[in-house]
Amino acid sequence: MDTALPAHLLWTWTFVALLVASLLLRGWLYARQIRHVARHRNQVPAAFAPHVSAEQHAKAAAYTIDKTRLALTEAVWSAAILVGWTLLGGLDRLNQALLRWLGDGLPQQVALVGAFFAIGALLELPLAWWRTFRLEAAHGFNQMTPGLWVADGLKGAAVAAALGLPLAALVLWLYDAAGPTWWLWAWLAWMAFNTTLLLLYPRVIAPLFNRFEPLADAHLRERVESLLARCGFRAAGVYVMDGSRRSAHANAYFTGFGPAKRVVLFDTLLQRLEAAQIDAVLAHELGHAHHRHVLKRLVWMGLGSGAALALLGWLSQQLWFYFGLGVTPSLTGSNAALALLLFGMVLPLAGVFVAPLFSALSRRDEYQADRYAVQQTGPSALAGALLTLYRDNASTLTPDPWFVRFFYSHPPAADRLARLGPVREPA
Numbered sequence: 001m002d003t004a005l006p007a008h009l010l011w012t013w014t015f016v017a018l019l020v021a022s023l024l025l026r027g028w029l030y031a032r033q034i035r036h037v038a039r040h041r042n043q044v045p046a047a048f049a050p051h052v053s054a055e056q057h058a059k060a061a062a063y064t065i066d067k068t069r070l071a072l073t074e075a076v077w078s079a080a081i082l083v084g085w086t087l088l089g090g091l092d093r094l095n096q097a098l099l100r101w102l103g104d105g106l107p108q109q110v111a112l113v114g115a116f117f118a119i120g121a122l123l124e125l126p127l128a129w130w131r132t133f134r135l136e137a138a139h140g141f142n143q144m145t146p147g148l149w150v151a152d153g154l155k156g157a158a159v160a161a162a163l164g165l166p167l168a169a170l171v172l173w174l175y176d177a178a179g180p181t182w183w184l185w186a187w188l189a190w191m192a193f194n195t196t197l198l199l200l201y202p203r204v205i206a207p208l209f210n211r212f213e214p215l216a217d218a219h220l221r222e223r224v225e226s227l228l229a230r231c232g233f234r235a236a237g238v239y240v241m242d243g244s245r246r247s248a249h250a251n252a253y254f255t256g257f258g259p260a261k262r263v264v265l266f267d268t269l270l271q272r273l274e275a276a277q278i279d280a281v282l283a284h285e286l287g288h289a290h291h292r293h294v295l296k297r298l299v300w301m302g303l304g305s306g307a308a309l310a311l312l313g314w315l316s317q318q319l320w321f322y323f324g325l326g327v328t329p330s331l332t333g334s335n336a337a338l339a340l341l342l343f344g345m346v347l348p349l350a351g352v353f354v355a356p357l358f359s360a361l362s363r364r365d366e367y368q369a370d371r372y373a374v375q376q377t378g379p380s381a382l383a384g385a386l387l388t389l390y391r392d393n394a395s396t397l398t399p400d401p402w403f404v405r406f407f408y409s410h411p412p413a414a415d416r417l418a419r420l421g422p423v424r425e426p427a
């Protein structure tokens with residue numbers, strides 16, 4: 001172990017530097033956003049003045065600032081949890097305790113992964129509760145009862161265990177059974193899992209949490225069906241989801257691929273928009289499908305996870321990787337679970353540094369979908385819909401440009417509407 005000592009210290013310091021840098025960068029971006037929004041809270045941007053009142057603008061600012069403060073708290077809390085698991089020895093102690101209880105072998109490995117996620121979920125509960133019953137409630141968006149919140153949590157945990165534990169068991173088994181190329185097999189399992197999830201999600205998982213009903217309004221359905229036919233999407237189902245059970249936020253999304261593809265409109269969206277605007281939102285979602293954004297994302301994710309697993313395949317063989325993060329690996333038994341968990345904790349630290357790239361790609365997709373919607377339904381219906389949605393969801397109209405670059409998956413309202421031309425008064 002003498003030769004491993006300097007390497008593991010170097011790795012500890014690299015980890016600490018990465019953690020501090022990512023936290024500082026996040027903190028700087030969140031602080032910028034809070035300052036920028038606060039500075040512009042009393043002045044509705046000229047382009048929006050006819051549509052958004054001073055009161056609505058100030059409300060959006062207050063909501064955005066509170067949301068950003070919570071995000072900052074969450075970042076600090078996650079960093080503390082990460083240090084607790086690693087340098088303070090949390091994961092090592094959990095691993096040793098389970099080894100004493102279950103001995104060496106696959107059941108211990110699976111139990112370690114299960115216990116790690118269960119403890120992590122419990123540690124995140126207080127802030128999740130705060131988000132729903134303090135933040136969202138204070139700004140008039142929460143419509144969830146504590147009973148529903150608890151039921152959601154239990155159902156979510158059951159689904160995660162039912163899907164996650166077999167996948168974990170398979171990957172952990174491969175680590176020992178498949179030799180040095182285990183990561184390639186693990187990658188194949190991971191891709192198969194994701195593809196299955198994408199097919200199962202709309203039909204099996206999402207209905208556990210919400211009711212989905214085919215669009216009932218005959219007039220609206222006729223419009224929607226003619227739009228689907230025009231766009232060549234006869235096969236896609238259009239469903240209305242009871243989003244109002246949980247939140248007043250309005251939204252729409254496109255999910256799945258192949259026979260499982262469907263468009264989901266929140267009931268809150270139908271309450272707020274006129275028929276032509278609903279068409280425009282739907283056309284935007286079809287734009288995502290037309291440009292195959294779901295499939296492209298799956299391919300990118302596949303390449304990224306392949307590279308990550310190859311890296312993990314190498315790291316899992318290095319003793320310094322474990323010692324440097326406060327964990328004593330087994331020299332005789334398997335370290336698969338430890339390697340997976342440590343890697344899964346360290347890798348997200350890189351997230352904030354690559355965020356600008358992924359956010360830019362996502363915003364490009366949104367512009368593409370907007371262009372498609374404009375071709376199908378014209379610019380003014382989409383502009384009217386977006387204006388109503390940005391306003392009623394209390395999205396700030398004056399975000400900090402650097403914050404946008406890093407974290408905005410959708411273009412800010414001003415940029416998005418500017419590309420659509422002059423805006424008609426929404427209903």
Ligand SMILES: [Zn+2]
Pocket residue numbers: 284285288366369
């Ligand atoms: Zn979109």
